[in-house]
Amino acid sequence: MILEPSDRGLLLADGLFETVLWLGGLVAFAAHAARLRAGCVALGLPAPESDDLEAAALAAVRDAGLEAARAAVRLTWTAGAGGRGLDRPQPVIPRLFASAAPAPPPAGPARLVTAEIARNDRSPAARLKTLAYLDNVLARRAARLAGADAALMLNTAGEVACADAANLFWFEGEVLVTPALQCGVLAGTVRAAVIARARAAGLEVREARVPRAALEGAAGLFLTNSLIGARPVASLDGRALPIDRRVAMLSPPDR
Amino acid sequence: MILEPSDRGLLLADGLFETVLWLGGLVAFAAHAARLRAGCVALGLPAPESDDLEAAALAAVRDAGLEAARAAVRLTWTAGAGGRGLDRPQPVIPRLFASAAPAPPPAGPARLVTAEIARNDRSPAARLKTLAYLDNVLARRAARLAGADAALMLNTAGEVACADAANLFWFEGEVLVTPALQCGVLAGTVRAAVIARARAAGLEVREARVPRAALEGAAGLFLTNSLIGARPVASLDGRALPIDRRVAMLSPPDR
Numbered sequence: 001m002i003l004e005p006s007d008r009g010l011l012l013a014d015g016l017f018e019t020v021l022w023l024g025g026l027v028a029f030a031a032h033a034a035r036l037r038a039g040c041v042a043l044g045l046p047a048p049e050s051d052d053l054e055a056a057a058l059a060a061v062r063d064a065g066l067e068a069a070r071a072a073v074r075l076t077w078t079a080g081a082g083g084r085g086l087d088r089p090q091p092v093i094p095r096l097f098a099s100a101a102p103a104p105p106p107a108g109p110a111r112l113v114t115a116e117i118a119r120n121d122r123s124p125a126a127r128l129k130t131l132a133y134l135d136n137v138l139a140r141r142a143a144r145l146a147g148a149d150a151a152l153m154l155n156t157a158g159e160v161a162c163a164d165a166a167n168l169f170w171f172e173g174e175v176l177v178t179p180a181l182q183c184g185v186l187a188g189t190v191r192a193a194v195i196a197r198a199r200a201a202g203l204e205v206r207e208a209r210v211p212r213a214a215l216e217g218a219a220g221l222f223l224t225n226s227l228i229g230a231r232p233v234a235s236l237d238g239r240a241l242p243i244d245r246r247v248a249m250l251s252p253p254d255r
Numbered sequence: 256m257i258l259e260p261s262d263r264g265l266l267l268a269d270g271l272f273e274t275v276l277w278l279g280g281l282v283a284f285a286a287h288a289a290r291l292r293a294g295c296v297a298l299g300l301p302a303p304e305s306d307d308l309e310a311a312a313l314a315a316v317r318d319a320g321l322e323a324a325r326a327a328v329r330l331t332w333t334a335g336a337g338g339r340g341l342d343r344p345q346p347v348i349p350r351l352f353a354s355a356a357p358a359p360p361p362a363g364p365a366r367l368v369t370a371e372i373a374r375n376d377r378s379p380a381a382r383l384k385t386l387a388y389l390d391n392v393l394a395r396r397a398a399r400l401a402g403a404d405a406a407l408m409l410n411t412a413g414e415v416a417c418a419d420a421a422n423l424f425w426f427e428g429e430v431l432v433t434p435a436l437q438c439g440v441l442a443g444t445v446r447a448a449v450i451a452r453a454r455a456a457g458l459e460v461r462e463a464r465v466p467r468a469a470l471e472g473a474a475g476l477f478l479t480n481s482l483i484g485a486r487p488v489a490s491l492d493g494r495a496l497p498i499d500r501r502v503a504m505l506s507p508p509d510r
Contacts, residue, residue: 005352011331012388013268043389044396076266084356086388086395086420097260101339118377122411123390125372132389133267133341134298135378140341141299156377156411165341 009078013132021226022061022071027254031189039128046094048077056098064100072103072227103227109234115139115151119161121184136164155184159209166223167191180207190224194250220244229255264333268387276481277316277326282509286444294383301349303332311353319355327358327482358482364489366403370394376410376439391419410439414464421478422446435462445479449505475499484510
């Protein structure tokens, strides 16, 4: 599909997206479709039908010849063309774009460095998967320049929020901890799956608002997103972290 | 020009833009080109040549048949296609998009309401004209739903920052006040022009970091951007504000 340069997704980041893992089938598709639809309500956009999303995702995999590969499907839902400046047109006629690309599994544990850019927990966009991803791009770029793989992001209150493209978990003794959604954190599909798996295994799970210093005593820090499942963190700001054997147990089995 | 759906401007808001007023010629073009080029340095993107920007802007006006109109030229500079997720490709091959649309002058003084969404002064993007404009779109939408024209935005420290698509000025007695750039404010071309005009007229100008309450005693609140020049504010959060005759004097004469 061809995108006009007048699309509000390009001009104003006015839209949402999902990244869905393909492993011979769409993984956790229902959760992705539900999140995208909920995001539309929050942004005041018409929502796509789940069936249309699924058809577009399947067509993207087929068109890219990736049926037999491990692939990432990107679904982008924009506010379409038009409007005067910031004001949306009436009615909004959204657009859907879908593409697929190979997605090899991550190359081992990740090295994290803390970003200077804060996650804006004072915007509802921080809890949604919106097109306004530039802060994350810049945080990643700074992390790469520092020799790391990804950035740890704190929110405007200095609380631990997430990585630049992943949710964050760690252990405090026998308790599994992850930043609360109120920290300005995406409601990750794998985040929810890991919490459910941990509770089913009898672990206590705490959604917390904690300062950066709380990570000094943390064990088994790991990242989650739909493409990587659960990925251990090897180091934080240059300090090596031991890999915790419980992480593998909590990763969704299909990742 | 046709935009691929793989463009990082669409997928990640990885890029910058300028909105230039056309009044039989490009107004303050050099200032816009210089800001875009400086923004590229801040984001780590290759910068466009000013001559190429100008040629694209002129072509957009001509193609839209707007030579004789008051028009807005939108110049969009993206990080181009490719890369894996957040990581940019090496090398980055940016893309330029230009379009023009009629831009009638604003319809009288603006009604403002204070936004709940905070301006993220903890990101360098807050001081640049980036594609990550969704917070502004959402603030504008809330303002419209509240019966106003635009939103007043505070930063994460509760300081007055700007409107959703304009810089902000007011008078404290004989002193002209505007939020300091450190508040997370775009270095507006008209903001700079108004400061220069005020100083040339013998007015004291103060770039300030002040809380929302400082506006309670403010006189002559007004907005500036490249399309509106200086636009008075008629009300803030439902409280009527007197129009100050000094505002018209400070507006650039070509607006």
